[in-house]
Amino acid sequence: MPHSPSSTEIWLFRHGETEWSLSGAHTGRTDIPLTENGRKQAMALRPIVAKQSFDLVLTSPLSRAKETCQLAGLGDKAQEDTNLYEWDYGEYEGKKTADIRKTIPDWSIWTTPIKEGESLDMVEKRAAALIQRCLDHKGKIALFAHGHILRILGAYWSAKKASFGAHLALSTASICKLGYERENQVISTWNLTSHLENI
Template sequence: MSSTPANPPTALHEVWLIRHGETQWSLSGQHTGSTDIALTDHGRAQARALAPRLATQSFDAVWSSPMARAIETCELAGLGGQRVIVQDLHEWDYGIYEGRTTPEIRASVPGWSVWDSPVPKGESLLQIQARAEAVVARLLAASGRVAIFSHAHFLRALAGCWMGGAAALGAHLYLDTASISLLGFDHESRAIRRWNS
């Protein structure tokens, strides 16, 4: 999708999306939205392993979800000194499905998917899209290189809005814990420049 940014691509160079390190629930596949779960020891090691790679870059802004797992990942990755909390970066609110795995949910709701099924007492895809679009607008008004520490489903929705204006495109993207992905431009078009590295 072609779109004209508020600032030209030379002003907004890159957006680095960094998923938090491993938690016990990310390991088990449990949906972790509002539960403020800590990193595992392995998750902390993953976060520390990000530091040398991120140290090779200069970031004009560092944004983090308000959740402890994202904040700790940011700190252990060496960017805590620049961190600004952005409320819109928190994970999807899974409502009644919080703490449950997809197979557990599908036992009572066959074919359920967070991307196209109701989430009772949680956030709808349209609500996630509105949050992601607000972050995209903020990014387009920024300049330089921005690092974002957030969560799997929200970062996937954000990438979908960045490249095609549709959070639902995130269903086709996968993110490992402590992974780095890059959003940017191909000429005037918003593009994914690297994914899940």
């Protein structure tokens, strides 16, 4: 029996901890590996993932997302999708918000033009294309990626507005679910981290 669009359920998995995520540095296209703790976080996803049957598994091409997917037990099923790349932060790559605000007091990634990187509208277009791919495929889908692109996916899914992602905090190795309540696209789970309590 074919899936209806409302049967589409998208699971979002943020990659495990890296040195830069731990420090608060903006990590876009720099291919930073997981820390040892990040690998433990990714392994903690495995029991939850093992109880699911995913029809499609997509991962960012960056190693921190791919390794998280592998350690969670879905590496063999995963396909890379360039729309899952993290936001290209341009000149802000590797910098912390607190340091940037020493020279730009009200700076925010959500509202400031990004020189040599991607605008919020550009990332929103990638998110919209990825969501359309998921809706066309239907079923239960797992996405392994990064903090900001996943926040924008959640925002666009629920509000059709990427900037709403500013209000959706997301921890490393967290789990989120996007689905439906009747005909409405909703966030059914956000920033679940209970699986990380004992590592």
